[in-house]
Amino acid sequence: MQAYQIPTKRDVEKILGRIDRLEALLAQAASGAEIRQRAAARRAAGSATDQVFEAIRRSRNGMSFADIQAKTGYVDKKIRNIIFRLHKLGKIKRQGRGLYVAA
Structure with a gap:
């Protein structure tokens, strides 16, 4: 066969x-x-955007780019895209160069 x-x-x-x-x-x-x-x-961790926003929101004086990267462990490009999106949505403000605070 x-x-x-x-x-x-x-x-x-x-x-x-x-x-x-x-x-x-x-x-x-x-x-x-x-x-x-x-x-x-x-589900508990949430999305990457949620994690970055929570880190910025919890800081009193805002967070620098390096602080966000150290806290979340994400690469540069991912953080830049998330920050751009959060700023566009009006959830964060740029206090200075590389310093972000919750709106």
């Missing part, structure tokens, strides 16, 4: 065995609390 590329009974059983193993792994992973914990942590 190999010449006609028709699967044999052995081929079908082999595939069914692999499917059974995959289903068992999926069931084991889905029942774990680890997935639910990771999802809850992501």
